Amino acid sequence: MGDVVRAGVIGAGFMGTVHARAIRRSGAVLSRVAGSTPASSRAAAERLGAAHPGDTAEALLAADDVDVIHVCTPNATHGPLVRAAIAAGKHVVCEKPLAVSAEEARELAALAADAGVTATVPFVYRFYPTVRLARARIAAGTTGALRLLHGSYLQDWLAGEHDDDWRVDPASGGPSRAFADIGVHWCDLVEFVTGHRIIRLAARTTVAVPARGGRPVRTEDAAVLLFETDHGTLGNLTVSQVSPGRKNRLWFSVDGAAESLAFDQEAPETLWVGARTADQRILRAAGDTTRYDVLPAGHPQGYQDCFDAFVADTYAALSGPTPDGLPTFTDGLRAARLTAAVLRSAEAGTWVDVND
Incomplete structure (x- = not known):
């Protein structure tokens, strides 16, 4: 990973938009965005100012110009996407709930710890x-x-x-x-x-x-x-x-x-x-x-400011000590x-x- 963090967002709805704003405000690059369809991916990439045209989730997960993947999709899809991101060696920000069961959440936390990746959940309040x-x-x-x-x-x-x-x-x-x-x-x-x-x-x-x-x-x-x-x-x-x-x-x-x-x-x-x-x-x-x-x-200051601070602290943890209170x-x-x-x-x- 270079000096500038490169991020990808999977999910182009309200939360994906909030994450994209925070990514840009942290000084990182929004490399790629994936929506639910190719058309929604392209539209979201243009709307959110991604560096590349919209992707499928699979292409984004495999991209070599993405360091951190933000999972902003419906809850039941979190587990498969987080597993794939960790397997690809990516750091992960996953919207809450992390998983739809405690057993799956335990598995994902263990996978992230074993892989040594930074993995956060936006408890931004x-x-x-x-x-x-x-x-x-x-x-x-x-x-x-x-x-x-x-x-x-x-x-x-x-x-x-x-x-x-x-x-x-x-x-x-x-x-x-x-x-x-x-x-x-x-x-x-x-x-x-x-x-x-x-x-x-x-x-x-x-x-x-x-x-x-x-x-x-x-x-x-x-x-x-x-x-x-x-x-x-x-x-x-x-x-x-x-x-x-x-x-x-x-x-x-x-x-x-x-x-x-x-x-x-x-x-x-x-x-x-x-x-x-x-x-x-x-x-x-x-x-x-x-x-x-x-x-x-x-x-x-409000909700978006909190989200910006959360993302900035997540990115700081990629190359340095974990900031106090990072969820x-x-x-x-x-x-x-x-x-x-x-x-x-x-x-x-x-x-x-x-x-x-």
Whole structure:
């Protein structure tokens, strides 16, 4: 690999576009793009500014001018594409979920480790500077012993009976939808911020819209969890893709002995800090700054900025030390194990252990 990283993107939809922007902003070259058909590949290559005309996935995997492959396709195709990328000696960025089962995720993580390739999963909410500030306060002991973890991740894009997407079909999206798609983001973020790990949980899931596109819905629209961490702390989480008016509200509160910390992804420029006598909102870049504060205070940073930082850190890991907090296939496997536990608990109606 030369001084400039050369990337290929498989999947030309919304997420492929987000990855392509982040690739260019990192200073890398977007060499190739593959869509679902030759026509969509050519159109995507032109739209996203690829150096070469569109490819098939097979041609992209074999290309000698691609160092890193970004897998941005429907969930059920992740496993075969990641295996092929690793076999070709490529580094891999795979959209979450890493796989549609914990067993497959474990296999992919082991393959990447054995091959010695950099393999990451975009849990990009870790890259908000206010999230890093919350993590630093907890690590420094400012928050005190953590007593309660709670929050929600709410969306509305599947709230109507005519709303449809490939993720609704378990053959494409896997056996879990709302939790595997967004619930794992919340769990990853809270575990990252607190240093706690969820070890037991009790979950209930629901299908709020029984049919879409003329077919029955067999994956959950919403889920509610109670959980316990390895530090003995209790928590709860509500996940929904059917909450009108909520576009992408990932919210958590970490309640400690000395203070509470709350983060809202729809208003990420502030971290709420609560105490017995007063509360305050710390503005991004108004206090201790992180290396992810790329714009002056008052110039909002958002989701794409987080994605840019994630891709830049992934590429930095190709030739140097792994940056702190970079989410890898190990974290993708962790998410798959949490998803499996949610499905087991919902089916059995009991508390279950999260298998590590």
